[in-house]
Amino acid sequence: MIAEAVLKPGGDAATALYIVAFSLFIFGVKQGTHPTTAKRGNLIAAAGMVVAVVTTLLLDGIGNWGLIVLGLAIGSAVGFVASIRVQMTAMPQMVALYNGVGGGAVALIAWSEIRHGISLGGDIPLEELIPTLFAAVVGSVSFWGSNIAFAKLQDLIPTRPLSVPGQQVINGALLVAVVAACVDIAVNNGDPSQALFIGILVAAAVLGNLVVLPIGGADMPVVISLLNAFTGLSAAAAGFALHNVALIVAGTLVGSSGTILTLEMATAMNRSVANILFAGFGGAPAGGAGGVGEERPHTSIGPQDAAIKLAYADSVVIVPGYGLAVAQAQHAIKEVADALEKRGVTVNYAIHPVAGRMPGHMNVLLAEADVPYEQLKEMEEINPELPRTDVAVVVGANDVTNPAAKNDPDSPIAGMPIIEVSEANEVIVIKRSLSPGFAGIDNDLFYEPNTSMLFSDAKAAAGEIAAEIQNL
């Protein structure tokens, strides 16, 4: 290529350009934390990536251009098409898939580093070998774990927790075996065994599958976020192996910020990360939720009654949840809101921090349906408004509205922040049945005297209600 412009690997010029690249990453992420600058922040980070890639391509001695162009072309084409075609509701699994290929790339790079070391006569220094082994294990776990997460969210495999007897023992044994094999390679670093290394990749792959399979679909966002942080760390480890400062900083940045994000999500769901990973939710319904099966008195209404209640209200708060995302009812709900606003009703949306399939996912879905940003109220903002609200409509949300979180200290969800819909004058709950939500516990809200249940699919119900309001 440009023979004059080549950069010495590890030289000052290359390092300086990598510093520019990771500064743009840090600045881009910082900008990504504010609504007004987020879009720019993403572009800034992308610009950093361009700098990093071009710098690497200019390194002295880089060859095999045909293969490099081939890899770049395939990757760009697949990434481009997939990101254009994905539905907004399918965003979480798309992120899982992108995360998975990132982890896969790390594992492959680690493999090739080991091969390279062996071809040079073994004797890989420990400060390169240990990060390489770490990258291989974590990358492989992340690749397979993310693929399972994708398959579950995409309904390719059942979203319910799948586990085999003695799961924890098998996982533990696999982990011990992987660590032991890593130690063996590290001890024999004069002559590492490639066969054993491939065995590590395979064992880590099985582990990635087994860890994610028992986790239910609703916990998947936390898992994806955790795997995102893991992939970041494994990229940093690859950076140690390759002595590449851009990889170290960018990977670590993602590892630590991803960890914070994971903890925030888990807190908002009132779950601990350890609980999600090792409990296999639903398998152990914490605190015997007595009374399951016995019918408690509740009020059931149809779309027409709901339309009348809404049309003659002054203020309505819509509480969307997971069910709305699953039913893809965001456009239908927007129609209801439009019909109400035409009659002069004030409509707001109450967004619980974990509504949807990921924190912030609901905001994206409603924004896609053209719901004005100003109508989206966060939980802290809407709760004081609810006592002055005429009708609260709960669409496909359950646990996040359960008053037991506030009133019953023995409840498994005690202490979880909720949207206090029972404070509103009237509550309409659109839901398929009285069945308990994700937490596996009964929702007292359904049996309160001011609550009416509308048993239906969220999308169908919203469509009918909108039509009824227009006919009034």
Place this chain on the structure above:
Amino acid sequence: MSVMTEVTIFVLAAFVGFEVISKVPTTLHTPLMSQTNAIHGIVMLGGLIVVGYANDPLEYVIGTIAIAFGTINVVGGFMVTDRMLGMFARKPKPKPKAEGKAGK
């Protein structure tokens, strides 16, 4: 670069990550996760280095797949984040109000 210099960079970068992410409105959690997800696609550099210096058929294959995987992670990640954030952009109101351009 000595290994301890690299460890120093690692620890400082970890603190930067913790600091930079604090106090994020929930609305931005998903886009931000997606953006950081794209950033770890930086591993594609590793693929470029592997292929760029490889001289063995299996390494060609492994490295090229690694480049393709990393590039999917980068291109898809940034583009999907951009699409998500585009949803929040203020849309032109249907009202025929002659709005003066508020751009700078």
